[in-house]
Amino acid sequence: MTFKTRLATALLLAVAATAAMAQPKVEGAWSRPTVQGQKAGGGFLRIESPTADRLIGGSSPVAGRVELHSMKMEGDVMRMREVDGIEVPAGQAVALQPGGLHLMLMDLKSPLKAGDRFPLTLKFEKAGEVPVQVEVRTAAPGGKAEAEGHGAHKH
Numbered sequence: 001m002t003f004k005t006r007l008a009t010a011l012l013l014a015v016a017a018t019a020a021m022a023q024p025k026v027e028g029a030w031s032r033p034t035v036q037g038q039k040a041g042g043g044f045l046r047i048e049s050p051t052a053d054r055l056i057g058g059s060s061p062v063a064g065r066v067e068l069h070s071m072k073m074e075g076d077v078m079r080m081r082e083v084d085g086i087e088v089p090a091g092q093a094v095a096l097q098p099g100g101l102h103l104m105l106m107d108l109k110s111p112l113k114a115g116d117r118f119p120l121t122l123k124f125e126k127a128g129e130v131p132v133q134v135e136v137r138t139a140a141p142g143g144k145a146e147a148e149g150h151g152a153h154k155h
């Protein structure tokens, strides 16, 4: 190995290490069970990234496509709207949860059953693709009943 290639390798490793450190952390991904014939389901999770990034999409083998949605009260009506990105500020957790920002799994290939797990790939503007496992459950993980035994903490 010449000095030049060694230097190039060292630089590549440094870049790779930086990229790995900037990887967003995704936790508590869950989705609600769906009934036969239901074509879409919400996906919820928590994202925290050491550097500012933007969630721009996702994909999953269980769905034809994955959309990003916002939810807002307009008068007395709760409306969902597709958004083209969700900002993830540096070091600040972003929660995708029922009633707010969420993922929408469209064209579900089969019903989601409680207890099932399925893979989902999130796509970030800077970090690229981040794979996560989604758990199908009737309530958010870390809910009250669950938190009691686990030394729950609030942010």
Ligand SMILES: [Cu+2]
Residues within 6 Å of the ligand: 042, 069, 080, 081, 102, 103, 104
């Ligand atoms: Cu939605």
